[in-house]
Amino acid sequence: MPATKLSRTAAHDPRVFDLDHQSLRELNQALHNLAPGSNETAWEVLNPKGSHSVAVGVDQPVAIDVRGSVGYYCGGMNSGSTITVHGSAGPGVGENMMSGSITIKGDASQYAGATGKGGLLVIEGNASSRCGISMKGIDIVVYGNIGHMSAFMAQSGNLVVLGDAGDALGDSIYEARLFVRGKVDSLGADCIAKEMRPEHLELLQGLLDRAGVTGFKPSEFKRYGSARTLYNFNIDNADAY
Numbered sequence: 001m002p003a004t005k006l007s008r009t010a011a012h013d014p015r016v017f018d019l020d021h022q023s024l025r026e027l028n029q030a031l032h033n034l035a036p037g038s039n040e041t042a043w044e045v046l047n048p049k050g051s052h053s054v055a056v057g058v059d060q061p062v063a064i065d066v067r068g069s070v071g072y073y074c075g076g077m078n079s080g081s082t083i084t085v086h087g088s089a090g091p092g093v094g095e096n097m098m099s100g101s102i103t104i105k106g107d108a109s110q111y112a113g114a115t116g117k118g119g120l121l122v123i124e125g126n127a128s129s130r131c132g133i134s135m136k137g138i139d140i141v142v143y144g145n146i147g148h149m150s151a152f153m154a155q156s157g158n159l160v161v162l163g164d165a166g167d168a169l170g171d172s173i174y175e176a177r178l179f180v181r182g183k184v185d186s187l188g189a190d191c192i193a194k195e196m197r198p199e200h201l202e203l204l205q206g207l208l209d210r211a212g213v214t215g216f217k218p219s220e221f222k223r224y225g226s227a228r229t230l231y232n233f234n235i236d237n238a239d240a241y
Contacts, residue, residue: 013042014042014043014044014065015030015040015042015043015044016043016044016045016046017030017043017044017045017046018046018047019045019046019047019048019049019051020046020047024051024052024053024054027045027054027055028053028054028055028056028057031043031055031057031058031060031062031064032057032058032059034058034060034062036060038060038062040062041061041062041063042062042063042065043062043063043064043065044064044065044067045064045065045066045067045068046067046068047067047068048066048067048068048069048070048087049068049069050069050070050071050090051070051071052070052071052072052073052090053071053072053073053074053076054066054070054071054074054075055074055075055078055081055083056073056074056075056076056077056078057076057077057078057079058075058078058079058080058081058083058100059079059080059081060080060081061080061081061082061100062081062082063081063082063083063084064081064082064083064084065084065086066083066084066085066086066087067086067087068086068087069085069087069088069089069090069106070085070087070088070089070090070093071089071090072090072091072092073090073091073092073093073095074089074090074093074094074102075093075094075097075102076092076093076094076095076096076097077095077096077097077098078094078097078098078099078100078102078119079097079098079099079100080098080099080100081100082100082101082102083100083101083102083103084102084103084105085102085103085104085105085106086105087104087105087106088104088106088107088108088109088125089104089106089107089108089109089112089123090109091109091110091111091112091128092109092110092111092112092114093108093109093112093113093121094112094113094114094116094119094121094138095111095113095114095115095116096114096115096116096117097113097116097117097118097119097121097138098116098117098118098119099118099119100119100120101119101120101121101122102119102120102121102122103121103122103124104121104122104123104124104125105124105125106124106125107123107125107126107127107128107144108123108125108126108127108128108131108142109128110128110129110130110131110147111129111130111131111133112127112128112131112132112140113131113132113135113138113140114130114132114133114134114135115133115134115135115136116132116135116136116137116138116140116157117136117137117138118137118138119138119139120138120139120140120141120210120211121138121139121140121141122140122141122143122211122212123140123141123142123143123144124143124144125143125144126142126144126145126146126163127142127144127145127146127147127150128146128147129147129148129149129150129166130147130148130149130150130152131146131147131150131151131159132150132151132154132157132159132176133149133150133151133152133153133154134152134153134154134155135151135154135155135156135157135159135176136155136156136157137155137156137157138157139157139158139159139160139207139210140157140158140159140160141160141162141207141208141210141211141213142159142160142161142162142163143162143163143213144162144163145161145163145164145165145166145182146159146161146163146164146165146166146169147166148166148167148168148185149166149167149168149169149171149188150165150166150169150170151169151170151171151173151176151178151191152168152170152171152172152173152188153171153172153173153174154170154173154174154176154178155174155175155176156174156175156176157176157177158176158177158178158179158203158204158207159176159177159178159179160179160204160207160208160211160221161178161179161180161181161182162181162182162213162216163181163182164180164182164183164184164185165178165180165182165183165184165185166185167185167186168186168187168188168189169184169185169186169187169188169191169224170187170188170190170191170224170225170226171188171189171190171191172188172189172190172230173188173190173191173224173225173226174226174231175225175226176225177200177203177223177224177225178191178223178224178225179200179204179207179218179221179222179223179224180221180222180224181216181220181221181222184222184224187224189230190226190227190228190229190230191224191225191226191227192224192225192226192227193222193223193224194223194224194225195223196218196219196221196222196223200218200223201218201219202218204218204221205218
């Protein structure tokens with residue numbers, strides 16, 4: 001009996017957008033037009049060639065594979081989708097992200113995950129300056145190094161760095177938790193090293209597992225956070241403000 005070649009049904013084949021022949025506006029509009037429960041759950045973007053604002057504002061639980069590098073704000077305001085960039089990303093990837101996940105297979109430029117409120121951002125290369133600036137609940141895992149002023153004014157969420165961190169880490173930080181395995185060039189104002197208690201080891205292991213990280217132990221990381229000296233208002237000093 002001759003061998004039978006199995007193929008995926010059309011309902012499960014990805015919907016392909018080739019940005020050499022279709023516009024970015026068409027791609028984003030098609031994603032925004034998705035209705036809840038749509039069977040178009042898999043998407044593939046070809047030839048992004050550094051385009052800005054790829055897959056911004058997606059609010060359905062779809063999987064989007066971007067085959068190449070992207071420019072500014074890829075996956076901005078993501079709410080529920082799973083985006084994988086098979087390349088590097090420009091500034092602001094995952095900016096104001098709400099939920100879902102974004103994975104960058106290469107490096108990320110400045111302010112990755114800025115103001116993110118939820119979801120998981122994984123950067124398998126290095127991240128530039130201000131990674132996680134003003135983060136508000138997002139979880140960010142960076143396989144490599146991060147640049148200066150990362151987690152500036154970070155309010156909540158978790159930033160995990162397997163490599164090194166640049167100057168002024170966590171400057172003016174609020175209640176976000178920072179875990180760094182490598183060296184930290186310097187800590188910003190009000191950011192201090194903190195004890196790694198059992199609950200932090202458990203939390204960190206969960207983050208590493210979600211990000212697909214193997215071969216690293218939570219005990220190899222140091223935790224940093226707020227000394228809580230900058231954001232307490234003392235009424236006795238009101239005249240000094």
